[in-house]
Amino acid sequence: MTLVDVKDDLVDLTAGASKGFRGVQPGIEDVVDELAGAIPVFGDAAGIPAKVYERFTVETKSIDALTKKEAVLEKMLEATRESRRLKVHQRENTIAQMVDIAKSTAQRTRDKGILAPFEKTLRYNAQAALKAAKTRRKNEAAKAAATSSLDK
Numbered sequence: 101m102t103l104v105d106v107k108d109d110l111v112d113l114t115a116g117a118s119k120g121f122r123g124v125q126p127g128i129e130d131v132v133d134e135l136a137g138a139i140p141v142f143g144d145a146a147g148i149p150a151k152v153y154e155r156f157t158v159e160t161k162s163i164d165a166l167t168k169k170e171a172v173l174e175k176m177l178e179a180t181r182e183s184r185r186l187k188v189h190q191r192e193n194t195i196a197q198m199v200d201i202a203k204s205t206a207q208r209t210r211d212k213g214i215l216a217p218f219e220k221t222l223r224y225n226a227q228a229a230l231k232a233a234k235t236r237r238k239n240e241a242a243k244a245a246a247t248s249s250l251d252k
Contacts, residue, residue, distance in 0.1 A: 101172055109162045132160055199225040 139153045206214045
């Protein structure tokens with residue numbers, strides 16, 4: 101997908117630049133329909149210049165085009181993030197598999213030296229288990245403290 105067809109409508113605002121911007125309100129579709137019928141017939145009588153209404157229609161078309169692009173881009177971003185998460189998960193599983201194989205080989209051959217070249221990988225793979233154990237100990241200590249304070 102490209103943004104070539106909306107490139108003239110794209111802006112990159114500085115952080116906070118949109119503070120105070122008006123937003124779309126409920127009923128905009130009714131306003132678009134009403135103006136499409138009323139302006140050609142009553143626009144001059146109401147003092148609404150054709151250029152002003154033309155700007156409104158151009159802005160409305162731009163908003164519609166950008167909204168469609170935004171929906172596609174959001175779906176693409178969602179798919180990209182989910183794909184990355186899956187690939188990270190698969191890579192972590194592959195690391196765990198290699199660690200399991202190396203440990204098994206070291207145990208079967210009774211040669212712990214086989215593990216030396218994989219020190220960082222073994223430590224990396226153990227992080228989640230160490231963190232989980234630390235959390236379990238912390239939760240158990242908190243539970244024990246809560247129980248002992250209730251017993252007093």
